[in-house]
Amino acid sequence: MKIIVCIKQVPNTNEVKLDPIKGTLIRDGVPSIMNPDDKAGLEAALTLKERYGGEVNVVSMGPPQADAVLREAMAMGADKAYLVTDRAFGGADTLATSTTLAAAVKKMEYDLIITGRQAIDGDTAQVGPQLAEHLNIPNVSYAEKIDLDGKTLVVQRQYEDRYHTVRVQMPCLLTALGEMNKPRYMTPGGIFDAYRKREVTIVTRADLDVEDEKIGLKGSPTRVVQSFPKSLKAAGVKEAALEPEEAANFIMEKLKEKFIF
Amino acid sequence: MDFTLSKEHEMARTLFRDFALNEVKPVAKEVDETEEFPAANVEKMQKLGFLGIPMPKEYGGQGCDTLAYAICVEELSKVCATTGVIVSAHTSLCAEPILKNGTEEQRRKFLVPLSNGQKLGAFGLTEPNAGTDAAGQQTKAVLDGDSYILNGSKIFITNGKEADIYVIFAMTDKSKGTRGISAFIVEKGTPGFTFGTKEKKMGIRGSATYELIFTDCRIPKENLLGAEGKGFGIAMSTLDGGRIGIAAQALGIAAGALESTIAYVRERKQFGQAISKFQNTQFEIADMATKVEAARLLVYKAAMAKDSQKRFSVEAAMAKLYASEVAMEVTTKAVQLHGGYGYTREYEVERMMRDAKITEIYEGTSEVQRMVISASLL
Numbered sequence: 111m112k113i114i115v116c117i118k119q120v121p122n123t124n125e126v127k128l129d130p131i132k133g134t135l136i137r138d139g140v141p142s143i144m145n146p147d148d149k150a151g152l153e154a155a156l157t158l159k160e161r162y163g164g165e166v167n168v169v170s171m172g173p174p175q176a177d178a179v180l181r182e183a184m185a186m187g188a189d190k191a192y193l194v195t196d197r198a199f200g201g202a203d204t205l206a207t208s209t210t211l212a213a214a215v216k217k218m219e220y221d222l223i224i225t226g227r228q229a230i231d232g233d234t235a236q237v238g239p240q241l242a243e244h245l246n247i248p249n250v251s252y253a254e255k256i257d258l259d260g261k262t263l264v265v266q267r268q269y270e271d272r273y274h275t276v277r278v279q280m281p282c283l284l285t286a287l288g289e290m291n292k293p294r295y296m297t298p299g300g301i302f303d304a305y306r307k308r309e310v311t312i313v314t315r316a317d318l319d320v321e322d323e324k325i326g327l328k329g330s331p332t333r334v335v336q337s338f339p340k341s342l343k344a345a346g347v348k349e350a351a352l353e354p355e356e357a358a359n360f361i362m363e364k365l366k367e368k369f370i371f
Numbered sequence: 372m373d374f375t376l377s378k379e380h381e382m383a384r385t386l387f388r389d390f391a392l393n394e395v396k397p398v399a400k401e402v403d404e405t406e407e408f409p410a411a412n413v414e415k416m417q418k419l420g421f422l423g424i425p426m427p428k429e430y431g432g433q434g435c436d437t438l439a440y441a442i443c444v445e446e447l448s449k450v451c452a453t454t455g456v457i458v459s460a461h462t463s464l465c466a467e468p469i470l471k472n473g474t475e476e477q478r479r480k481f482l483v484p485l486s487n488g489q490k491l492g493a494f495g496l497t498e499p500n501a502g503t504d505a506a507g508q509q510t511k512a513v514l515d516g517d518s519y520i521l522n523g524s525k526i527f528i529t530n531g532k533e534a535d536i537y538v539i540f541a542m543t544d545k546s547k548g549t550r551g552i553s554a555f556i557v558e559k560g561t562p563g564f565t566f567g568t569k570e571k572k573m574g575i576r577g578s579a580t581y582e583l584i585f586t587d588c589r590i591p592k593e594n595l596l597g598a599e600g601k602g603f604g605i606a607m608s609t610l611d612g613g614r615i616g617i618a619a620q621a622l623g624i625a626a627g628a629l630e631s632t633i634a635y636v637r638e639r640k641q642f643g644q645a646i647s648k649f650q651n652t653q654f655e656i657a658d659m660a661t662k663v664e665a666a667r668l669l670v671y672k673a674a675m676a677k678d679s680q681k682r683f684s685v686e687a688a689m690a691k692l693y694a695s696e697v698a699m700e701v702t703t704k705a706v707q708l709h710g711g712y713g714y715t716r717e718y719e720v721e722r723m724m725r726d727a728k729i730t731e732i733y734e735g736t737s738e739v740q741r742m743v744i745s746a747s748l749l
Contacts, residue, residue, distance in 0.1 A: 182382065296386045297420045298443070299433030305379040 111164035111258065111280075113155040114215060116225040116241070117148040117183060119176040123230045144179040147226025151286035153293040154256055155224050156187045162258050165189045167218065171199060171211055177310050184304040185296035191310045192218075198315040201327030204236040210325050211237070212244035213318040222263070223283040227252060238285035245283070250276050253284040374668070376438075383439045387446035390419070391454075399451035402577035403722050408533050409454055409577050416454075417488025422461055426470060430478055431487035437612075437674040441619040445670070448623025449630065452726035453577035455623055459616030460529040461485070464734075465492025465538050468609040469556065472597040481536050481556055493534035494613075495525035495583050496606050503739055505540075505606060506549045510585060512541035517592050519543075519555065521585040524567065527733070531581025532566045535559050538609075539583070540602045552602035556594045563588030574725035611684045613734045615677060618670045618690035621698035621730035625663045628698075628705035628723045632656065635709055635718070646708070655708060659701045666694040685747045692740035695730035702727040 121140045129136050144152075155166045168183040170176045171194040180191035194214045202210065215223065223245075225238035235251075242249030254273070255266035267274045268287060315325075323329055349360055376384070394412055402409050416422055424440040426432025433439075440462060448455030466485040469477060484490040501507035510523025521541055528537075537557045544551035557564055567582030597605050633656060636647040646652050673690040676683035702724035706713035713720050731737045 178378070178382070181378070185382065185386075295390055295419050296382070297433065298383050298386065298424050298435045298439055299420055299428065301382045301386065302379050302433070302435045302439070305377070305382075 111158060111162050111221045112219050113158060113164060113166045113222045113224060114218060114220045115148070115152045115155045115166060115168050115183070115188070116211060116215075116223065116238070117152060117168055117170050117179050118145045118226070118229050119143070119170065119172050119179040120145045120229050120231040142175070142178065144182055145226050145229045145231075146288040147228060147230075147286055149226075149293045150288045150290050151224040151226050151284075152183055152186060152188065153291045154253070154286055155222075156294065157291070158222075158256060158258070159187075164221075167192065169194060169211065169214060169218075171195070171202075171207060171214070180310045181301070181304040181308075182296060184308055185300035186294055187300070191308075192313050193310050194313045194318075196315040198322075198326050201330060202325065203330035203332035204232075204234050204240060205331060206325050206327075206329035208237045208240035208244055209320060209329060210318065211241055213320040214313050215241070215245065216319075217317075221280045223247075223281070224253075225283065225285050227285045227287050235285070238283060242283035245281075248278050248282045249285070250278055250282065251285045253286050254290045256284065376671075379435075380439060380442060383435070384442050384446060387421075387443045388449075390416075390421075391446045391450045395447060395454050396450035399453075400716075400719065400722070402451060402453050404576075404716070406571070406576045408579045409451075409457075410533070412454060413457060413491065413533075416458065417491075420488065421458060422488045422491070423466070423486030424462065426462075426466055426482065426486035430470065431483040431485075432466075433486075437615060437677045438671060441615055441670055441674040444616050444619035445623040445626065445667075448620040449627035451577075452620055452624050452723070453575045455620040456529055456575055456578050456617075457491075459613065459620055460494060461492045461534070463613040463616040464494030464529075464609055465534070465536060467612050468494075468538050468554065468596065468605055471608070472554070472601075472605050473556075474593075476593065477556065477596065485536060490535035491530055491533055492536045492538070493528055493530040494609065495528050495537055495539045496610075497525060497527050498523070499526055503736060506552070506603065508540060508542050508552055510539070510541040511545075512543050512553060512555060514543070514592070515589075518589045519592060519595065521555070521557070521563070521588040521590060523585055525583040526567075527570060528581050528583050529578055529733075531579050531583060532559075532569070533579045537583065538596060539585075540606055541585075543599050543602075547600060549603040550600050552606070553599045554596040554602040554605045555590060556596055557585075557588070557590055561588055561590060572729070574722070574727070574729055610734055611687050612677060614687040614691040614740070615670065615673050615683075617730055617734045618666075618673065618687070618694040621691070621694035621727065622663070622666045622670050624723050624727050624730065625659075625666060625694070625698040625701040628702045628720050628727075629656070629659050629663055631718070631720055631723070632659070632705040632708050635712075635720075639709075639712075652708060655704055659704055662697045662701060666690070666697045669693050685744055688735070688740040688743040691730075691735065692737050692744065695727070695737060698727040698730050699724075 119142050122143045125140050127136050159166050166188050167190040168188045169192045228235035239249050250265045252268045253265050257264045263278050265276045420433045423432035424435045425437050428434040444455045444459050469482045485492045512519040539555045539557045543553040563586045565584045567584050570580040636652050639646045669690040673686035676686045705720040706724050
């Protein structure tokens with residue numbers, strides 16, 4: 111089975127702070143990591159390879175420093191790595207990103223594409239499903255468990271309060287949930303080989319068959335009007351020692367106070 | 372001159388740190404309290420290749436270098452000095468002398484399983500009456516046909532009983548003094564090789580420290596490591612490398628105590644404010660951080676000297692001397708900054724201060740390091 115995993119380099123949002131005046135993210139000095147959902151997707155792909163054979167190749171679109179997440183993927187066990195990078199791709203929203211990725215992936219062989227559900231910096235969850243649309247292949251989002259059955263995949267997908275078990279024909283695209291597994295560690299030798307013996311193939315604008323109007327800032331209809339932090343509200347009141355009836359009355363009183371009820 | 376680590380070393384640090392925080396830190400307190408060898412984590416490290424970091428790939432290793440290995444011991448020791456020394460003793464004291472002095476056959480038979488994590492290693496030089504004066508070996512090895520017969524005992528052996536392969540030193544010709552010492556590879560399970568008392572220690576309490584007893588222990592002649600009479604040289608050069616591992620362990624303990632203390636002084640409030648707001652705290656933290664960084668540079672320099680195939684005895688001695696003394700000083704200050712809480716087992720700096728002390732003693736006391744350094748100057 112030939113699997114492509116799309117991975118994104120993101121700032122480790124656990125360590126991101128907000129600029130109190132501008133309300134924007136302070137990204138300086140924040141370490142970059144492989145997006146957690148993507149890492150789970152990579153782990154799922156590597157497990158499938160171990161079970162059924164094949165190869166796992168990784169693709170990332172981003173600035174030159176995104177090289178690091180591709181090396182990390184190779185140190186975990188990925189076979190080939192591609193970095194889709196060019197100034198022409200800069201300023202892309204999800205649509206332009208998925209268009210660019212689709213143009214890059216079209217040149218590769220695949221039975222299965224796995225992306226993360228969403229990235230922890232943008233949180234849109236759009237790029238994976240959009241990529242499937244561009245490639246005209248079926249998409250199953252929020253995959254938690256993947257098994258191969260002949261030429262189809264049986265995927266357990268999380269759906270709010272229940273699971274769906276879906277049978278899907280390959281080639282197809284799945285978006286993976288960070289909770290689906292515990293990604294393996296790299297190995298020290300894998301890291302050294304990733305940097306000293308292996309290569310990341312660079313894919314630029316010139317390599318892709320795509321119209322200028324559909325990539326980068328030009329190809330991005332999304333406009334961010336404003337970004338702002340969630341305002342902090344006062345801590346709530348804890349009333350732990352109440353009987354159920356008293357508790358109900360207490361809540362009703364509070365709701366009345368706030369004119370909600 | 373460039374003090375920046377390469378990208379591969381930085382990424383390796385990320386790996387070691389993630390592993391240390393996720394797998395090792397959660398059990399560090401329990402390992403200390405119960406004095407139990409952290410077998411489950413050793414097994415995980417064996418599978419991930421942490422026990423063969425500087426060993427060549429052709430012998431089952433990871434094909435990295437001494438610097439990556441030192442960073443591994445540092446990161447592990449930041450959260451658990453016991454785990455740090457298990458890796459250090461295995462790699463520097465057992466795998467390394469077999470790589471350097473072993474025949475091709477010995478490397479295939481012993482180094483490969485040590486490097487790929489199937490087997491754990493240990494090193495036996497110290498005896499009840501031969502500590503710093505290592506030349507006073509009383510364990511004897513007598514050639515008898517196709518085998519040597521070992522008699523004697525070794526004490527304070529790290530990874531004792533847990534290890535499968537031991538590099539052991541014994542007198543083959545007492546009349547020749549240090550030139551009468553030879554090195555041997557002994558496997559656990561060899562008849563006549565048993566384990567004595569387990570030491571009850573102040574620190575690194577999860578590390579298995581045992582007495583090894585050899586009673587008419589017959590080992591095949593082909594387990595002689597290096598030539599007969601070359602054992603003392605093998606022991607000394609092995610300890611040169613081992614000191615980089617212990618220096619990295621000491622560095623890790625100091626760096627771990629510093630991290631813990633920084634977190635604590637920001638939280639702890641006295642006189643209406645965090646104690647990090649007091650200048651005494653700030654100056655102490657500044658001094659601790661500066662010394663940790665200086666120790667780090669010495670440790671990395673020694674590791675890089677070894678990697679560049681230069682002589683590194685003095686660099687290793689300086690790194691070990693300085694890092695171990697910094698570990699003791701920084702952990703003591705860490706306890707002081709924690710106040711009464713720091714003296715309790717609720718806070719890890721208490722354990723770190725106990726763990727730090729051994730780094731000034733084993734694999735050459737601080738006094739021995741001073742002898743090595745001054746001998747190169749005077």
